[in-house]
Amino acid sequence: MSVSADVYVPGEVTLPAEDGLFALPPPLEPGASAAPETHRPTFHGEGGTLLGIQIVNVFLTFATFGVYWFWGKVRVRSYLCSQTELEGDRFAYHGTGKELLLGWLKVAPMLFGGYFLLTHAKLLGGGRTWRFGAIGASYALFLVFVPFAQVQALRYRLSRTSWRGIRFSFRGSPLAFVRLYVVGTLLDLLTLMLYSPIYATRRQAFLTTNTWCGDRRFDFDGDGRELIRSYLRSLALTVPTLGLSWFFYLAAKQRYFWNHTTVGGARFHSTLTADAYLRLKLGNLVLRLFTLGFGWPWVTARNARFAVAYLSLVGALDGAGIRQDARDASATGEGLAGLLDGAGFDLG
């Protein structure tokens, strides 16, 4: 899809890009020694290999009249996970195509109905009041549905991701996130989007502090106030820089989010810069344009590499201290988010 989908719009849905794992801070333990250890995650994957996977997926999807689509998705995710390394160990993906298919089957009729109402209300006829009522109701439903699907998808993805045999999990309440989302969106509109940096930080705080690796919870200690200045500067420079000033805010936001994320006594550290981010997006755009969209495997590999390239965690890693504490999650939420993919929302 277009680059604009990645440019931050207040209130926009931001889930970790395809295969959420990269947004997961790996587990840590408080360091006992004085000199802090630094750990760097690495992505080893190649666009060429992904292209091979994609070709076989397309073939099998055609040959099975679309059913294999879900298994293909699992193969791509497994690849992206197992090519991401931390401390000599690769992440692992445990989801299955069957889970994804069943999750999709459960929500597809409901969501297509809703989407149809939203976009084709004028085709259905009826009085003006009825039509506007239907459209209004669909938007309201959508406002509730997006955060709900986002949390449920995250819950599913994390429950199927592991590092050193320890499963991740998401334990936040979907309703709490829906409340945060609806209130935040309204406040955002009331303050003419000036509330955006605080709102984005509050969403990030909710998602981070409800993420666990085994029995270890991630923590977040930012309130977003520091982002306001960067936000206003980017806003003020939007016209003279033709919108490029937003890359400064986006990079600052990512740095801020990571630098305020901790687990145990260790803290993440990001050195992401605006020009690196701009180069990534421009490169992806060129790749997509010149391959008529078929450069997807390289774009995905570039994004995955970028997600960890500027990231490190400082503090001791004590694997023995992290204990298994897996939580189950159904793929229904994944199905919900999968449908949003189809509707053009970049939920992955």
Added chain:
Amino acid sequence: MRLDWDGWYLDGETAARRRARLTLGPGGLEIAPADAATCAWPYAEIEQRQGHYAGEQVRLERRGGAGAAVLVDHEFVAALRRVAPADAARFHDPAVRSRRIALTVLAAVASLGMAAAGYVWVIPGFAAVAADHVPVRWEERLGASVTQDYASSRRECADPIRRQPLEELLAAVTAPIEGAAYRFRLTVVDDKTVNAFAAPGGYIIVLRGLLDETDTPEQLAGVLAHEVQHVLHRHTTRLLFEQTSTGLLMSLMAGDPGGTVAFAPQAARVLGLLRYSRTHEEEADVDGLRLLQTGGIDPRGMAEFFEKVQKRVGTEPSLFQYVSTHPKTAQRIERLRELAAGGTRARRVLLPLVDWRRAREVCTVGR
């Protein structure tokens, strides 16, 4: 054969990684971690999760083993395949990798073949069936919204007095249609491009450029009769289905399903890019001509106009888009000419009291 190997063991209880001595025993894999109890996994219960690609660590798990895993190198897997031939199919053989490229190329060729077959046969077939099942009311609403979207970026020439002759023409053309499910509506848009198209549900759009090229009311009647037949045969509805399915097919192949469901807003843009197929064109030509004859309208104007724009397109291809959206060959125009000559003689003169050169100026403001 070597039966003892060094590897790593994850117990699935903590994130600690232990060195382990691995032995390929007669009934299963014996695992002796550095500072934990020894365990044995029957071969039939071992599954490989990672290690299908070069440079990736090999990860073996026990089915139902709650996260316990063994990390080994690729050579170990080769030995494992030999020790447990019955279960070998579940373990990745690096020798397969050289064949993998050939298989991938094969899959690519097969996919392209299937996509082509889908494009040529499956999608048109599906579109024809689907279009026949769309209720006319839906077509009308779709046509209305498409026309509205199309006209919104340009000026619509809506002066009822100036439009009057055109409305009379349309009425004369559509008069012989019996039991028509559609009510035909004409929209004139101020655009110098020479083109006309049919949106679903009876909406016909004519651009000012096309009006300017017509010399007689009969020529415009020919164009209208042609577009009316596109509506009656549901060609546009079918094409919109085809465009959507093709978009879906393309995005499926590109691995990017985003943005394909949003179809209605695109439809208006698609309208200008429609390429009617040869069969659609012939149907619309021949049936359009019959419609004129039934209504007692001189059908020679139709062939005349097609011939004229066909000649003029060479000078200004970008202006004469009618030719590219309604492809015709010299043979087909010739056939129309014969059909027109062979039919019954025209019984009426269209708009006898009107100066056509003046009447066609629907978009002129003032004067």
